[in-house]
Amino acid sequence: MKLTILGCYAATPRSITNPTSQVLEINGHMFLIDCGEGTQVQLRKKKIKFAKINHIFISHLHGDHFYGLIGLISTFMLLNRQHDLHVYGPKGIKEVILLQLRLSKSYTGYALYFHELESTESEVVFEDERVVVRTIPLEHRVYTNGYLFNEKPGARKLNIGLIEDLGIDRCYYQKLKNGGDVILDDGTVVRNETVTYNPEPIKSYAFCSDTVYNESVIPIIKDVSVLYHESTFLDSESHLTERTKHSTAKEAALIASKANVGKLILGHYSTRYDNIDNFRKEASTIFHTIELAEDGKEFDL
């Protein structure tokens, strides 16, 4: 699992910082999460292949999280993309994208699917044999969802030496990978766990931005490997959180602590702060494993 931060600052793009966008590589998928203005240029700078992105998850329709989407969709078109593209986001996202394509008489040569969200309950929005993605309802000034990405358990790993010693036929290998036992010709039962190893531990990633401090996310993200939680403000601006529906670094850490996550990544910093190290300092008083998002930074998770 690898996370690449394309942008992690709040509000407006600047010459030195970018609004929210990140790429999550998980179990063979490359998911784009949010798409602020300039995301396509950030993708180019990080040399991420556009063609590998087939699913885009948008948290909410504030500009710093989706104004780059129409440009990316248009660029996919100019690059003669053929693969389907799936966009997940709040109701309204389809109208705004299609209106702009229609006004420019631009029609994608690829199939563009919109999965519009309205529910205030967590729901599965994507699932295949490798990954399942659920929404995390957040509390912000507009309808907003975070996203929870869970790997599915992989196949069990075969102890090939032992299996060959026992003379188990190859036709049983898939059954063993799936966790099944095997009965030999002499009637002996070979218990699965005696000839296989556990699969790699499954990993999970929760993206929670933008949101005010909201304990209702805790059961959804419980025990997640990595949590990205917005921390727009430091403590000195905590009086702004309720009106703006954003969180402080300490509040992000409190959610991480209560949800028992493996690691917390902070981001969505207000551009008023020159030194983001203070976010780590404040959050560290409450939670142990803190990382700071920075534009262009890659996390091997």
Next chain:
Amino acid sequence: MKLTILGCYAATPRSITNPTSQVLEINGHMFLIDCGEGTQVQLRKKKIKFAKINHIFISHLHGDHFYGLIGLISTFMLLNRQHDLHVYGPKGIKEVILLQLRLSKSYTGYALYFHELESTESEVVFEDERVVVRTIPLEHRVYTNGYLFNEKPGARKLNIGLIEDLGIDRCYYQKLKNGGDVILDDGTVVRNETVTYNPEPIKSYAFCSDTVYNESVIPIIKDVSVLYHESTFLDSESHLTERTKHSTAKEAALIASKANVGKLILGHYSTRYDNIDNFRKEASTIFHTIELAEDGKEFDL
């Protein structure tokens, strides 16, 4: 008159090039022309004060000419802009901007006026005592206008020494500046041209992008001081101009020559070319005074 190129490349933004946008300073106005994705960051890089931009002229609704507009309008809002903002562009521009503001529950604290264009004839879209702006109907894949910016003649300059020697009262100064004659107490007529100098020559700027080669613009831009004309292609790709409705460098030069303009600036280069010097080479075979637009370049005109 000063022109700052924020971006001058066709199609998609890249790490090293930007789509179309430019700032024209003329007779005290600062006009933004087109607004591709990333324009607000380019404005910041050039340290152009956002508050000085009160009029934005959009040529057409292809993404590389207006996908940065919604972000700029939103940023103006976040910066607590108070001044009115006027946006000129094809019909539909209002719907797409307002839809996005509505979806994000964002309302500008300043008055936002849309001047939607539908006419296929040249028309005056802005006029005050200093400048007049007209559309230049262009021929592209979608409804497109260039814009012609004309300074208005300034006041005549007084030959103060001579005026004082003649004993002309100050109350006549404005009349002299406006071109009027003065009759002295003894009945002598002082002809205006004997005591004033001509005002600064008026300057004009024509922006023509995007367009196929189209001679119908020639009477509109006749004798303009400076013409920016798109040159998406070199001669080697001239077979693409009719289908894409773009021009070659030579075609831009031919328009410049036939319209007798003072200077031609080329831009809107296809990103397929590594060396833009070839645009100058090809255009120079037809027209004398060629400049190449480059992102970030400033022209003192």
